[in-house]
Amino acid sequence: MCRLLLSHTDVSELEDQEEQHVVQITSQFLRLRHLQDLFLVSTSFLEGCLDQMLKCLTNPLETLGITHCLLTNSDLTHLSQCPNTSQLKGLNLSGVTLTYSSPELLPGLLEKVAATLQELYLDRCGIMDSQLEAILPALSHCFQLSFFSVCGNFLSMAIMDKTLRHTSVLPNLCQELYPVPRESFSSLGILQPRRFVQCRAELLEILKDLGHPRTIWISSSPCPHCGKDIFNHPEPITYGSNTSA
The missing domain is CATH 3.80.10.10 (Ribonuclease Inhibitor)
Structure with missing residues (x-):
């Protein structure tokens, strides 16, 4: 798989269940060894957790779309520091x-x-x-x-x-x-x-x-x-x- 779109993905409002869902979702990126284009649209689990997802990327991305999402300053910091977003x-x-x-x-x-x-x-x-x-x-x-x-x-x-x-x-x-x-x-x-x-x-x-x-x-x-x-x-x-x- 070279291209992945996650759209309007909501997880539980309970904190412990939310963390579990984040781990389950982001761990799947480890299997996507050919991923080049990633699009995240209205995904509620991203706020404060973007670093967990970025760490699971195995190759540099060519296209990244994060749209209509809530991001914290730490999310943007990780986005700018992640090696897999440098190209x-x-x-x-x-x-x-x-x-x-x-x-x-x-x-x-x-x-x-x-x-x-x-x-x-x-x-x-x-x-x-x-x-x-x-x-x-x-x-x-x-x-x-x-x-x-x-x-x-x-x-x-x-x-x-x-x-x-x-x-x-x-x-x-x-x-x-x-x-x-x-x-x-x-x-x-x-x-x-x-x-x-x-x-x-x-x-x-x-x-x-x-x-x-x-x-x-x-x-x-x-x-x-x-x-x-x-x-x-x-x-x-x-x-x-x-x-x-």
């Missing part, structure tokens, strides 16, 4: 709240996988400007990166400007998904079309200033305010003759 090509932490994590953990993980990482998903992580700014130096070292998505987070035009400038040095980056800038919303969280049009125009000017063909996608799926999709088919912002548009 990741794909990393998806969408739906994992990173707002309360120590600011050095995610940048440390990105620095670790910078030489191999090709796809990075950080959608709906509760990321604010300061959290995104903290990872930009590490992100700019991921020279193999081709896909980057931070949709569903509440970000300002200022940090999106910084992000576009940091990622402009990445030669393989061809698909970029960003949320609707927070300046596009009213104080009540309602999208203001005129403000959004202005933000799009400003983003295009940033792309022009950077001076090479590029396409970015602006989407709010879901909206960071209400959790509902705003655009089913958002239009790209394109400068030059980017063939990926």
Whole structure:
């Protein structure tokens, strides 16, 4: 088996039984000697126990998706220190709240996988400007990166400007998904079309200033305010003759 998906896996709320279930589940990884891609979706047993699972991996992973799960700081520390996550090509932490994590953990993980990482998903992580700014130096070292998505987070035009400038040095980056800038919303969280049009125009000017063909996608799926999709088919912002548009 090269690929494994565990989805919506719940265990007993009793502590002793929960620990037993965790041991039973994670011990199975010892048998998966060819595992390359691991996806964990809404798995309740992960919180505080990620290290037990990672220790059972017998080979380096190529893709790791931990989505819509609760993780502690210790979980993220083990994730960044585990030898079997040092060669990741794909990393998806969408739906994992990173707002309360120590600011050095995610940048440390990105620095670790910078030489191999090709796809990075950080959608709906509760990321604010300061959290995104903290990872930009590490992100700019991921020279193999081709896909980057931070949709569903509440970000300002200022940090999106910084992000576009940091990622402009990445030669393989061809698909970029960003949320609707927070300046596009009213104080009540309602999208203001005129403000959004202005933000799009400003983003295009940033792309022009950077001076090479590029396409970015602006989407709010879901909206960071209400959790509902705003655009089913958002239009790209394109400068030059980017063939990926």
